[in-house]
Every structure is written in structure tokens, then in C-alpha cells.
Amino acid sequence: MIKRIAAFFLAFVPVVVFAASGGALQSSAATVNNKASLQRGAAMYMSYCAGCHSLGFQRYSRIAQDLELSEEQVMSHLNLTGGKFADQIKIAMDPADAQQWFGKTPPDLSLIARSKPGGPDWVYTFLKSFYVDETRPAGWNNTLLPNASMPNVLWELQGIQRPIYGEGEHAGAPAKLELAVEGKLDPKQFDAKLRDLVNFLTYVGEPAGMQRTSVGVWVILFLAAFTFLAWLLKHEYWRDVH
Numbered sequence: 001m002i003k004r005i006a007a008f009f010l011a012f013v014p015v016v017v018f019a020a021s022g023g024a025l026q027s028s029a030a031t032v033n034n035k036a037s038l039q040r041g042a043a044m045y046m047s048y049c050a051g052c053h054s055l056g057f058q059r060y061s062r063i064a065q066d067l068e069l070s071e072e073q074v075m076s077h078l079n080l081t082g083g084k085f086a087d088q089i090k091i092a093m094d095p096a097d098a099q100q101w102f103g104k105t106p107p108d109l110s111l112i113a114r115s116k117p118g119g120p121d122w123v124y125t126f127l128k129s130f131y132v133d134e135t136r137p138a139g140w141n142n143t144l145l146p147n148a149s150m151p152n153v154l155w156e157l158q159g160i161q162r163p164i165y166g167e168g169e170h171a172g173a174p175a176k177l178e179l180a181v182e183g184k185l186d187p188k189q190f191d192a193k194l195r196d197l198v199n200f201l202t203y204v205g206e207p208a209g210m211q212r213t214s215v216g217v218w219v220i221l222f223l224a225a226f227t228f229l230a231w232l233l234k235h236e237y238w239r240d241v242h
Contacts, residue, residue, distance in 0.1 A: 025121040026121065026124060026125045026128065028121045028124035028125075028195060028198045029195060030113070030119070030120035030121075030199055030202045031199060031202075032202055032203045032210050033210070034199065035068055037195070037200075038066075038067050038196075038199055038200050038203050039067050039069065040193075040196040041196035041199050041201070042063060042078055042200050043078070045197060045201070046078045046080055048197075049197075050091060051080075052106040053091065053107065054088075054090045054091045054108045054109070055108065056088050056110055057108075057110035058207070059087065059088050059089070060079055060083065060084075060085050060086070061086050062207060066203070071085055103137075103149050104149065109201060109204070110204055110205065113201045113202045113204070113205040119202070120198050122144070124194060124195070126144045126145060127194055128191075130142050130152035130154075130155070131163045132160055132161065132162055138150070141163075155183065156183055157183050157184050157193060158185070159179050159180075159181050159183030160179070161180065162177070162178055164177065164178050
């Protein structure tokens with residue numbers, strides 16, 4: 001009974017957390033097994049995120065190895081700071097400038113897809129939930145993380161969303177968002193781009209995850225073979241007893 005109660009509580013906690021964060025999460029369908037998507041996601045990250053957010057636990061050389069990119073490709077298209085191939089991915093922005101512009105230094109995103117409740121789904125939903133809010137210093141707000149200091153860096157691709165409040169509601173998160181100005185991409189194209197970015201962040205959070213599936217198959221095969229040999233050995237020992 002205690003185990004059942006604990007399981008129910010653990011299943012219920014994320015729902016409470018998500019509700020407190022501004023609503024249910026949308027599925028990102030994150031995967032680290034699509035290298036083409038990871039490559040596109042890496043390009044998205046460097047184009048729209050790397051100006052402010054570092055990846056202090058990831059190196060350019062590791063990206064090249066895992067995503068099957070050459071050193072020239074990585075250094076020419078993904079290295080925006082002039083760092084060396086073996087360097088960790090840093091930003092060129094001065095922390096003092098970041099403090100002045102955003103109120104605090106933007107966080108490192110190496111583990112963002114692992115640290116948030118809901119993981120990649122949280123990141124995906126957060127990036128889709130920006131809306132224009134002239135009362136905020138940056139001019140943007142977010143339904144999943146209200147009063148976030150981060151601006152909507154993907155607005156050109158997504159377009160501009162405006163808030164729609166329920167009847168008699170004018171404070172807090174809006175009831176829904178409506179696309180007021182179209183972006184360069186239609187909603188399906190934007191979702192695809194966003195999933196590439198989330199896939200990349202999921203990979204960065206645990207690069208070994210790319211090998212886990214293939215290694216797991218061999219582990220299961222080994223355990224199956226070992227179990228069979230153990231059964232044969234047991235059968236041989238007990239044959240003389242009987």
C-alpha cells in the first residue's frame with residue numbers, strides 16, 4: 001500500500017509543478033537517434049542561442065565526433081567565438097553587459113533538457129510560449145515561465161503571438177495565445193525547427209545517450225546468453241544429485 005501511495009505521489013508531483021509553471025507541456029518527441037536533426041539543431045543553437053548561452057560541458061570536438069561532422073565544418077559553421085577545436089563552447093558576451101541588459105547572466109544550457117521538470121518537453125513548450133507584453137522590459141512574456149527575462153529570440157521564425165485573456169481576467173498568464181503577426185515559417189515548419197533545436201539540447205545534456213540504445217542491445221544479448229549458460233551449468237550439477 002505504501003509503495004502504491006508513493007508511486008501515485010511521484011506521478012502527481014510533475015503535474016503540480018507543470019501547472020505552477022503555467023500549464024501542461026507539449027510533446028517535443030525528442031530523440032537523439034536522428035543525426036541529421038541534431039546537425040540542424042546545432043546550427044539553430046549557434047545561430048539563435050549561442051550569443052548569450054554557453055554550453056560549458058560540451059566541446060566542439062565532441063560535437064564533431066558524435067554528429068559525424070568534420071573539424072572544418074564545425075569550426076567554419078558552428079564556432080562563433082574563435083575558440084579552439086578542443087575548447088568548451090563559450091560565449092563572447094561580457095558578463096557585466098549581460099547583467100546590465102538582462103538583469104542577470106544568461107544560464108549555461110548544457111543540462112537544461114535534463115534539469116527541468118518534463119525535460120525536453122519543458123524546453124519545447126517554453127520556446128513556443130512567448131507572447132508580446134509591453135509591460136515587460138524586454139517586451140516579451142512567457143506563459144510557461146511568467147516574467148522570464150529572456151526575450152523571444154525566435155520571433156522572426158515563429159511570428160508574434162498576442163495574449164488572449166479569459167472573461168474578467170487581466171492578470172497572470174493569458175488563457176491562450178494567438179498568432180498576430182506571421183513569421184518566416186508556418187507553424188509546422190517552426191515546430192520542426194524547434195524540435196531539431198530541442199533534440200540538440202537533449203543530446204548535449206547526455207551525449208552518451210546516443211550510444212546507450214546500441215550498447216543496451218548487446219547487454220541484453222549477453223545476459224540472455226549468460227542465463228542460458230547458467231541454466232546448463234545448473235542442469236549439469238543437479239543431474240548427479242538426482
